[in-house]
Amino acid sequence: MEIAWSADEIAFRDEVRAFLAEKLTDELRASGAHMTSVYADPGHARAWQAILHEKGWVAPAWPVEHGGTGWSLAQRYIWQRERIAAGAPPVSPMGVQMCGPAIIGHGSDAQKAFFLPRMLSGEHFWCQGYSETGSGSDLASLKCRAEDDGDHLVVTGQKLWSTHAHAANWGFFLVRTATLDRPQQGITFLLIDMASPGVTVVPTVSPAGENIQNEIFLDAVRVPKSNVVGAIGDGWTVAKYLLEFERGGAAYAPGLQIDLDEIEQFAGEVRGDDGGRLIDDAAFADAIAQARIDVLALEVFEFRAMSDASAGRYPHAIPSLMKIRGTELQQRITELRLLAAGRYGMAYQPQAGVSAGPVHFPHADGGFVGPREAAIAPMRYVSERAASIYAGTNEIQRNIIAKIMGL
């Protein structure tokens, strides 16, 4: 057992730091630091991706032959830590982390040759078409259907919660090609050009007033069968594969530590309940300390998962445990941010941050009032309620773990 990084890993960390110090512009840093939710705005995310692409660091987890970095799990973890600590915006996960692995694992050679390079370069900006009305946590009940028409599938249906679909030119979809006994059967994994006739993207406005998510309507959209990943009817297998592709690399702790640093700095600048600075308020300091302690435990849990995965072990409950704990802490930390914001946390000022999509409701345009941190706080608080809902609610995650525990 050893909790320290090795000399090689420290050298790697220094290389990463040097790269970030050199390449991360002030504007990009600001776009990472002033995010109003966990999503970067597509513009800055793509600009940053272009810089990473030049360096070959867009997709660390991919096999080297497809453009991966060949890094160890530890190096990938270090990369994430440093990237987050430097304030760089995240690259959109829909392509590199989700669709990419599906194509790498189950795509044809032609698909690999066409899509992977464009995914890395950012020429293709991807969105996801999974959830439907009535098929959220119970994804296998999806109804969007694709009918066979010779060389094409003809897709008709509706999809929900498609992040950045309004900015995407390609989408990966789960569609129903057959109705069989088990709902997981008869599902097909399909790549759709978002410019295809019959595709309509309708913005979904979040409670924070941003358009990050979208509804997608597909009306007899003709998709060449060459865009099926894996076999027709094997979509569930492909979807499961992509979920399991990047095991052991999850890292909530680094971002949460940065959040706490920001909040603590902010709390050093505003008044607390007892007249002094908020950071000197015993109850607030206590809450910050408890959050840091909880993040420290989660960090070692992440280290252990990484260590286990490196050694080829990976207890099945780990991703669910990590998702529950990571998002619970994420949400608790948005509460601390809101507490620090005080009365200015009641103002709606998305213009003080960097939104991840168009902003809808009326808001003052010329600057904002109060500290910038206070203006961002309610956006984050409201937006992060989604953390315990998306990607399988935390209740579903607990059901999954209970099953693994044999209950």
Next chain:
Amino acid sequence: MEIAWSADEIAFRDEVRAFLAEKLTDELRASGAHMTSVYADPGHARAWQAILHEKGWVAPAWPVEHGGTGWSLAQRYIWQRERIAAGAPPVSPMGVQMCGPAIIGHGSDAQKAFFLPRMLSGEHFWCQGYSETGSGSDLASLKCRAEDDGDHLVVTGQKLWSTHAHAANWGFFLVRTATLDRPQQGITFLLIDMASPGVTVVPTVSPAGENIQNEIFLDAVRVPKSNVVGAIGDGWTVAKYLLEFERGGAAYAPGLQIDLDEIEQFAGEVRGDDGGRLIDDAAFADAIAQARIDVLALEVFEFRAMSDASAGRYPHAIPSLMKIRGTELQQRITELRLLAAGRYGMAYQPQAGVSAGPVHFPHADGGFVGPREAAIAPMRYVSERAASIYAGTNEIQRNIIAKIMGL
């Protein structure tokens, strides 16, 4: 709407206070104040009951013709508050609050004439025979059987969690006289003389080392049919009746307020983490304030229930809500007591309190070390874990409320 007591009620309160001031001896007060659990020891409880009996105040909720006081619900609530505030031990609930109502509602005239006066005087000290191994929350699944033998029922089986059965001379039992479609059918409510041949009481030792609960074994115990309350097979109806007898009078808040007063006083006498007195410690003071705030809300909730019940309304969810909230606060307050006790809260010193039954494990006999409050704290903490288990676990209570809410 009016939250104040009326002039008549204040006059009644003063009468109660005067009575308590006069009649409550120091020894009885100490037996209430130094209880190691929520149970008074049978000896002091009976001594206090004798005093109440003289005054006619043993069973306020009973109809006047059977020895009740004729008090309003508000008066009964005031009586409870003042009794608790004065530190008087509670009268054992098994007779007056449980078996009494069953006899009053469903008993024969002969039963009323024989049992009720002896219950009031304390000549009969009652225990309950409901739960069995495997039939706790799911009480209707009970198996203890009573076979018909002419004028007698012959009872064979086992009962659990019988509070003070080791001190009782009478017990009320639910036994199975028939096996029918619904498990609630075929149950009979039976009064058993604990001196009957075939009755064996085996102490159950609690985690705090006390013998409060007992297991009762019944081996072909012959019970005259004249001891059946209600009809044979109608026991479930009788059991439900007694549960609903005393609606609107529940009062957790007064006792919790006294607990908090005691803890605050104690915390003014011991050191806190920061070198000063514990009561001046910000986090501890905060926890006390939160508990007081929560008790204040519960108190009005109790007032509302009383007011509603006086007006003939009684939403069905109320007893369950009150039980959940009351016991949750009860348990949280034992945690505060344990926190105040510090290191002396680790010592096992039942001899520092007034136990509700014989104490089992080895413990020093000649006095105790540390403050008395500290010695009682762990006993209460451990014993009160039962609060969320007994009388239908808090999980079962939530199931009940969910059903009432139509979920």
Next chain:
Amino acid sequence: MDFSFTDDQRQLRDALRGYLERENSFSARTASARSASGWSESLWRGLADDLGILGVGVAETAGGAGGNAIDMMVASEELGANLLVEPFLETSVIGAAALGAAGGREAELAAIVSGDMRCAFAWAEAESRFDPAAPATAATRTAAGWRLDGRKAVVTAAPYATHLLVTARDGDEPALFLVGADAAGLSLRGYPMIDGRRAADAVFDAVSLPEAALLLRGEEATERLCDIATAMLGAEALGVMRVMLDDTISFTKERRQFGQPIAGFQVLQHRMVDMYMQLELATSAVYRAVLSLDAAPAERARAVSAMKVTVAGACRFVGQNAIQLHGGMGMTDEVRVSHYFRRATVIESEFGSADWHRRRFAALSRAA
């Protein structure tokens, strides 16, 4: 000891509820909130003319309904359930209480009753956190009356108020002044709040006021006013939470996953039971606070602070779980529960966070 409503109170509640359902449906309310002005003049006039509710707490001698604190509580709860953006709390609770306490302000009280006056309560400053007792804004005596200098932060309803109720320091003592929104030297910078209402930051630059602008003076008068406001905000919160709970129950009964309504899952059932319990306890705390408004200052303050802690906790628990149980739907602006959640979030810290009130309660308990 009696917790029943009078027939008049039940009628008030039913009338208000019916009226708001017709005249301020959720879509109408949201359209008002997002209009250029941010409010609906016609609704406001209707509340005055059709219902007479704006004067619920104004004495009959001043043309009001002469209602007591319980009547005001009943109205506030219904307005909360309707998610009203118009400034009832600022005008008909705070304004009416301040003018009523000042005495001899029948004309202005009549303007409240008629709907001609709309108030905003300017107590907070950028550095005041939640403490209303020590404003930095200065009131200076002049020959003609008073001069105000200072800045106020996040003054809700200010963009559509005709008058501001402004706390300022006269020497060591806090005082409350009535200032016309069009006063020379007063400038406002407006913006929306996350709950759909509007607020403004206000600058008072040598604002001249007549003698009569002074309404109240002293810490107890200010505290009492804030306690009344907080109590009625608590009542409003009950309405907000009631809708969230009802909507959550309906949604989970309808929404199916894995072949059954999700209301059938025990974990969600218990969550809703706990939401219900929190609402019941918050209701109990609000009753105590409202019924203590005329008690001795320390008792009143203690009941109000205890209430705010209970209500803030309930708002958070009920609000967060209403969103969680709505799943993805809760994360859209389309569904009304997300608006109620934002309102509940604002209520949590308005007039002082749970931490602030817990300490006030503790300090008062120690003093007692």
Next chain:
Amino acid sequence: MDFSFTDDQRQLRDALRGYLERENSFSARTASARSASGWSESLWRGLADDLGILGVGVAETAGGAGGNAIDMMVASEELGANLLVEPFLETSVIGAAALGAAGGREAELAAIVSGDMRCAFAWAEAESRFDPAAPATAATRTAAGWRLDGRKAVVTAAPYATHLLVTARDGDEPALFLVGADAAGLSLRGYPMIDGRRAADAVFDAVSLPEAALLLRGEEATERLCDIATAMLGAEALGVMRVMLDDTISFTKERRQFGQPIAGFQVLQHRMVDMYMQLELATSAVYRAVLSLDAAPAERARAVSAMKVTVAGACRFVGQNAIQLHGGMGMTDEVRVSHYFRRATVIESEFGSADWHRRRFAALSRAA
């Protein structure tokens, strides 16, 4: 970055587990705890002679196994799972660390290895709360060495210890002394603890000690010793919690209510998932603490205090819910989970409560 155990560590764990299952079954353990002496000499001798585990942390030069902190952690966790009452922590962790740090104490270390020495750690006083840094017990220099005067409270294991490790103040500086349990002037008043171990309050009335009784001196030496003890107590807690979780899972799968095993109820399933999660997070925190014992003092202290907060929270959550899910059975002395719950309750506050360690962590974080 590596979190795998060595083969030796796995063997150590398996050997210890097997031995304890045979030699210290739950009923044997409880019989020892409730015997007149409160412990089992034969078990203690067995741990020394059959397993050599008492010297796990003692250097090989002194006849020990020369194990590192991780070896000690592995042993502590198993002893926790066995609910050992004998003073391994006090002797083989604290005693061995203190004597090892003192240097040149091979004879005494050998006595630990052989099982001849049993220690108790007398740091707490009636007024010390959880702070080990400033004992009131005074050490005074004498011609022959030292004189100790003072009182120690709740000294666990003291009734069966051959030696007490006593903190005392030499002027302003804390120091640690080794005192024979039979020293003249030392009197003990023993009593049981709620977790089945024994403790004593100790009075030192002009106890004369030789020069060599002084083991350590200074705040850092004392803090380091307490941090080592706390880290290993955390490891012990992992074993305690593991048994509670395992027993709860087994019980709920077996116990039937309403026609099904209660493990089938979703609310109980999620509760057990959260117990498991708490145990995993506590394990993670213990690993960091144990692996930081040789780091710089501030880093070590921060990791240990963070761990103690996490472990205390987990002990409470896992313990309370283990009882709750056992229903009535959990409220009997008969079922072992109730004993593990009591041990977990003691661990929560031993060497400092969660509040105390959270503040220590915050102070260290601010200083960093």
